[in-house]
Amino acid sequence: MAGLIIAAVFGFFAFGIGGIWLAIIAFRESAGQGVLCLLVPFYALYYAITRWAEAKKPFVISLIGLILFIGGLVPHSMQFKSEAEPVIAGFMEAGAAGDVDQQYSYWHRRAGSKEELAEFLDDNRTSFSEYKDMSTSSWSVETEAGITEGYVTGSIIYTDGTRCPFEAWLIKENDVWKLTRFEFGTSAEEAAPASTTERQSPYTAEELRQIEEHEFLETYSEMRDYIQHVHTLALELQGFSWHQFADVGWYEVDKYGVQKWTLLQEVLPSAGTVQPLATDCDQCLALATEVWSENPYKEPQTPVQEMERLTIPEWRQLCGELQTSLAGIKVGVENFKADTESLFSQVEAVLSTERAGIKEKYLENFQIKSAEYTDLLDEVIDNLQQAEQLASRLRDWQFGSLTIDEG
Incomplete structure (x- = not known):
């Protein structure tokens, strides 16, 4: 860094x-x-x-x-974002649980003593209660005189779907980020009682809707990017070449006792093996497009669109279908990876025992190529997992700024 x-x-x-x-x-x-x-x-x-x-x-x-x-x-700023978010989320989770000791682990000594933190927690009990999630909207980081400090703004998301802006100041010490100051969008004296569903905010209703829609768009776009990347990886797997082993083979005896010549290329994964992955990704991308086009933030332009508009439960079901599809594809790729690794191990064993010259000529190259193939499968699995998590987040999205009937 x-x-x-x-x-x-x-x-x-x-x-x-x-x-x-x-x-x-x-x-x-x-x-x-x-x-x-x-x-x-x-x-x-x-x-x-x-x-x-x-x-x-x-x-x-x-x-x-x-x-x-x-x-x-840019990488420096993005790393700060990824490191600061867990600190803020942990601070809020500990505050929601009323755990001052845990909350203090995120608190820098410059911010005050544990007793002062306990007082801050007590004064802002309403702002911590019913915490569900948080999202960041802007962040900056700078280093001066050897001291690295950061600033984050975003929204606290509550279980009832309401949101409250926050600001957080952090400092990095011994490679660990800690909070030096934290402020909600309203002061403790102005915060609404815990029983109410309205939380005071310096933003107008329209501004809150714009913030909420922007966060929704970012979540959707990130999910779609992961699915699109899986599709790109599927095409890369389809085009993966084993041509350097075209003349490698061995004799083996089948179940009828007949000796036959087996080419290595014939047993290795082919383009057809991963064709279903690309097809599944196409279907998920089509489903993701439907999730976007039917999302509750989109205003119907005609009476027909109003009549055909999905209710929020129906839209959530659509997101659930996408999540289930992504989870199913991930399981399929994980199983394929396990079978492929087993096949690679068998091929390595055969190459290791082949006649002189075969092992020296092909074994190391095969290990390199098979590792490349496995790495691609790992990347596919990771991207599918990320996309699945984001689809789940969309399914559970709280449309706090909308007055649409959930039924």
């Missing part, structure tokens, strides 16, 4: 140097050109392209700097 930060810093300076160099070239032509290059980035790009012979070097330096800067910051 330190390497990424160094790359980002180096990229920032390279981008600045390239930009200044380009501006100097422009100023030599005229003051107006120089000012435009400094103040209008798109004009600087236009200037560099139209004066390519002179501007090539500074433009390339700026471009490399920009790539390094973005390439260094």
Whole structure:
């Protein structure tokens, strides 16, 4: 991670140097050109392209700097998000359970003592109660003087479907993120009683709906991306080549006592073996498209669409069908992987006992190729699992900003 930060810093300076160099070239032509290059980035790009012979070097330096800067910051920021979310979720779960000791494990000493945390928990009991989930909407992280701190905003999701904005400040110490400050969208004094379903928020109803819809879209898009990636992997498995073993084979005796020649390529997984996986993915993508087109946030445009509109329970059932399909495909791939690994072990055993020259020529290459094939299957299983979890989350989605009858 330190390497990424160094790359980002180096990229920032390279981008600045390239930009200044380009501006100097422009100023030599005229003051107006120089000012435009400094103040209008798109004009600087236009200037560099139209004066390519002179501007090539500074433009390339700026471009490399920009790539390094973005390439260094984005992974760093995404890693912070993935590390901060479990801290905030754990803090909320402990607060919902009233477990101050567990909650304090997420609390940095700078934020206060355990007694002060207990007081904060007591004052905000309503905001912790009935906690179900959380989602992040923005995050940032920066390191200064060797101290890494982060900031996160998002929504707390409650069991009744309502949401409350939050802000969290964190600090990284000994590679562990801890909270230095945490605020709900409303103060403890303004929070509604636990028995009510309305929680005060600084956002209007329309803004809350937009936030909710955005989170829904992100969840759906992420699920679809996982399914699409499985489809891509299925095509890669279909095109997987064992051509380097085309002339490898052995004699074996069948159940009738007849000796026959068996080619290695004939027993290894073929394109036809994984064709059903690609077909299943196509069906899941079609089902995912239906989940999106029928989602309750979509307003019907005609009376016919209003009449044909799915109720929320019917839409949840559609999500459940998608989840079940993904789970079934995952089980099928897991079974196929187990059978394939068993086959690979048998082939390795045969190659290990073959006549001189066969083992040395083919065994190591086969181990490498079979490992590549198994890795692809592992990636398929992982993506299916992620997609299944997101389909489950969509099925249980709480449409807090909608007034549609669940029946």
